[in-house]
Amino acid sequence: MSQRHLPALALSLLFVLSALQPFSPSAFSSPLPPLDTVTTERYPDADSVLVDEIIRTRYAADGSAFTRAETFVKILTEKGLRENRTHSMAYNIFYENTVVTLARIIHPDGTATPIDIAANTKEMTNRRSMAANIYDPNNKILTLALPGLKVGDTLHIVKETTTKRPRMKDTFCDWQSFESTSPIIRSTYEVRGPKDKPLAATAILDKNDDTLTAATRIEGDEIIHTWTARNVPQAFPEPSMPAFYICTQRLLVSTVATWEEVSKWYSSICEPHLASTPEIDAKVAELIAPPAGSTAPLTDDEKIRRVFRFVSQEIRYMGITLEKDSPGFEPHDVSLTFNNRYGVCRDKAALLVTMLRAAGFDAAPVLINAGPLVDPEVPKIYFNHAVTAVRLADGTDILMDSTDENTADLFPSYLANKSYLVARAEGDTLRVSPVAPAEENMLRAATRITIADDGSATGDITLDFSGINDNAYRGSFARAKPEDIRRWLETLLKNQIPGATLTAHEITPRNAMDTTRPLHAAISFSAPDYFTVAREKTILNTPWFGADFSIASRFLGNGTALAKRRFPLEIPYTCGLDETLTLNLPPRIGDTLALPDETRVELPAVTYEKTFTRNKNVITGKLAMRLRAPAWPRANPTRNSRTPSRTSSIPTASPPCSPPNPKRNSPPTSAPSTTNSPSRSTTRTTGRAAAPSASKCSPTRAKKITPKSSSTTTPSGKPSRSTTPPSRSRTAARAPSPPRKSTSWTPPGLPAPRATPPQKPWSSRSPASRKARQSTPKSPPPTKTNPGSPSRSPILVSIPSTPTHSPSTPPPA
Structure with a gap:
């Protein structure tokens, strides 16, 4: 047996021998509440209730740990x-390693049916990352089936996780959620550690009134911290809110005192792999050489872009995770990536660092969380993607994501407002990536329609994409067959103008x-029956094709209808639409x-304006919308106030705000690759706030995955490899299934997937936590703050049998 495993095995044996009895149901700090009092009458909005839960963790100085989690969840619906x-x-x-040691179903009459764990569990390789061309044989999924479970039963599960080595x-470091979409009657989290390796930082964030208490005691050579939540009300998700686990009552703990320690650690595991080779140096010299026939040297920006474009487009995104020391974080040697012409995010980021250094720039690898902003109060390694930074003379960083081969920008907008940490030998602090103005992520559209006296019409549409719109559609168009694009455009046309025919299209x-x-994009079409006459009147359709294409319109209205919110309104990225519609009317009209009516909406993060005018026989419509901020502030700051309590001073980074959704290669169609967040991820099946999930390209900490549907949508294209903080969160983070292969092309520009919460393997706690992730609230009916669909703007005009005025005479208003 390997000596490196001995500390973890000894720790788990010590934990079991010393603390086995307290884990029995009868040994809870107070007796379980009578299960017959947990009813739908008492909890009318709940589908399940976390009746009781106790999670105990003992860690050693080397970071190895043993955790045992026991939960009781009653099923109501x-x-x-x-x-x-x-x-x-x-x-x-x-x-x-994670195992289920006890599973049983307690019936309403008090009897219990044990579950045959061996017969009802199945372990298999996690295929999630394979859809992104990443194979990691270490990533496993353990599924437990619960036959015979019925409404009214109580599910009792005990899980144990042995952490052999920390990331x-x-x-x-760990985190724990104490709020869920299911009511929590009681939940206890206890962590034991040696006196010579105490917790350096702890924080309780978004505290929910007085539902959480804390206590600390010393027993021998150990410090024991205990947090207990009681009678935590059910939380109700809101449309377009950030990841549930980042907005609700949670606890973070870590033995790491500063973010600089994490920065130094990541630098130490990357630097040995960044050595350049003569072949790499020669390629860099070729890339930054002046163009043929010119003696003027390239500017720094041109050099950076040329090197970036090579790594982005010439190094394929794929890999096998077989690193020796820190799988999921540690890059391969850059020479291997360069020669093979493939790698995952951390490999491509490392190669870009080496090539930029060869070009004379101060470059460094970067850990970034392509999902919710990281809570800066407690340092940890919950990151799920790797990018590159070049430090300028003024100390600022230029970030670039070479994973995305479709972006015209060095750093795509879908990675704005994300927490990142530059790997430096001297250390660096946690920062937040800048947010580009909406004007840099625009879709500009113009539709011109000429209507004939017989009611037929011809028209043309021009679309100019920039920023996130360019990135989304460029990746989708690159992967699609020409016939698929044509069919999709025809469908859009017919949805706006029934009977329309696509006559020509060109994408450049x-x-x-x-x-x-x-x-x-330039599109031409014809329509045989643009309008029909009834009683000398007709309704003219006003098709807003740009709104169908625009990324902005996909988010507008989803959640903006709520007059009051507890949680922030999340907008994945700033973007906008400017569209002009011109209708050339025939003399007959x-x-x-x-x-x-004119529509104008001015909100803190959203502006929307739609107007129509008529001048002679020309009707002009203008539509403008801007999503200007990644998230609106929460409506009730008191209810969600942060109350951090640290045992050591922590460097403060930009204050956290609601995070945007993660994205990756094709922004709206894929999520970023990850370099893995660590720590024992354990999420329970309880309805707690879902925690961040482990990334595909990085080691996935044991996490709880809820099977079947998941509230996190995985965009088409490369699957999201987001892996976030691990820790047992009772919100069972279920891993999203890989995208299914479809015979038809998926339209581009889909909204970004929601971030997968941190997952803790050993605690698939109560189904309540799974509910937190799964619940996808329906958007409430639109109100005046919700502009609704811009395409529904019909115009009523008269069609007299004899024209009442000549075309040259302006019609009456």
Whole structure:
């Protein structure tokens, strides 16, 4: 047996021998509440209730740990039953092992039916990352089926996780959620550690009134911290809110005192792999050489872009995670990536660092969380993606994501407002990536329609994409077949103008991977019956094709209807739409009987304006919308006030705000690759706030995965590899299934997927936590703050049998 495993095995044996009895149900700090009092009458909005839970963790100085989690969840409805029929736990066997030691169903009459764990569990390799061309044989999923579970039953599960080694050497960090979409009657989290390796920082964030208490005691050579939550009300998700686990009552603990320690650690595991080679140096010299026939040297910006474009487009995104020391974080040697012409995010970021250094720039690898902002109060390694930074003379950083081969920008907008940490030998602090103005992520559209006297029409549409719109559609167009694009455009046309026929279309540049030229589309169409006459009147359709294409319109209205919010309104990225619609009317059209009312909405993060005017026989409509901020502030700051309590001073980074959704290669269609967040991820099946999930390209900490549907949508294209903080969060983070292969092309520009919460393997706690992730609230009916669909703006005009005025005479208003 390997000596490196002995500390973890000894720790788990010590923990079991010394603390086995307290884990029995009868040994809880106070007796379980009578299960017959947990009813739908008492909890009318709940599908399940977390009746009781106790999680105990003992860690050693080297970061190894043993955790045992015991939960009781009562099922109240059929939905709660569906959510809890199976429990899945994801973990990485390089770092930890997870087992279910007890599973039984307690019936309303007090009898209990044990579950045959061996017969009802199945372990298999996690296929989630394979859809992103990443194979990690260490990533496993353990699924437990619960046959015979019925409404009214109580599910009793005990899980144990042994952390053989931490992601970051000699450290321990964890997080715990104490709020869920299910009521929590009682939940206890206890962590034991040696006196010579105490917790350096702890924080309780978004505290929910007085539902959480804390206590600390010393026993021998150990310090024991205990947090207990009682009678925590059910939380109700809101449309377009950030990841549930980042907005609700939670606890963070860590033996790491400063972010500089994490920065130094990541630098130490990357630098040995960054040595350049003569072949790499020669390639860099070729890339930054002046163009043929010119003696003028390239500017720094041109050099950076040329090197970036090579790594982005010439190094394929794929890999096998078989690193020796820190799988998921540690890059391969850059020479291997360069020669093979492939790698995952950390490999491509490392190669870009080496090549930029060869070009004379101060470059460094960067850990970034392509999801919710990281809570800066407690240092940890919950990151799920790797990018590159170049430090300028003034101390600022230029960030670039070479993972995305479709972007015309060095740093795509979908990575704005994300927490990142530059790996420096001297250390660096946690920072937040800048947010580009909406004007840099625009779609500009113009539609011109000429209507004939017989009611037929011809028209043309021009679309100019920039920023996030360019990135989204460029990647989708590059992967799609021409016939698929044509069919999709025809569908959009017919949705706006029934019976319309696509007569021509052109998308430039023809090579979608030519990111030096902006994306442009030109579309022509005809429609045989644009209007029909009834009683000398007709309604003219006003098709807003740009709104169908625009990324901004996909988010507008989703959640803006709530007059009051507890949670922030999340907007994945700033973006906007400017569209002009011109209708050239035939002489037959008479007076305008009704034009749509002007619509103007001014909100803190959103502006929307739609107007119509008529001048002679030309009707002009203008539509402008801007999503200017990644998130609106929460409506009730008192209810969600942060109350951090630290045992050591922590460097403060930009204050956290609601995070935007993660994205990756094709922004709206894929999520970023990760370099893995560590720590024993354990999420329970309870309805707690879902925690961040482990990344595909990085080691996945053991996490709880809820089977079947997940509230995190995985965009088409490369799957999201987001892996976030691990820790046992009772919100069972279920891993999103890989995207299914479809025979038809998926339209581009889909909203970014929601961040997967941190997952703790050993605690697939109560189904309640799974509910927190799964619940996808329906958007409430639109109000005046919700502009609604811009395409529904009909114009009523008269069609007299004899024209009442000549075309040259302006019609009456």
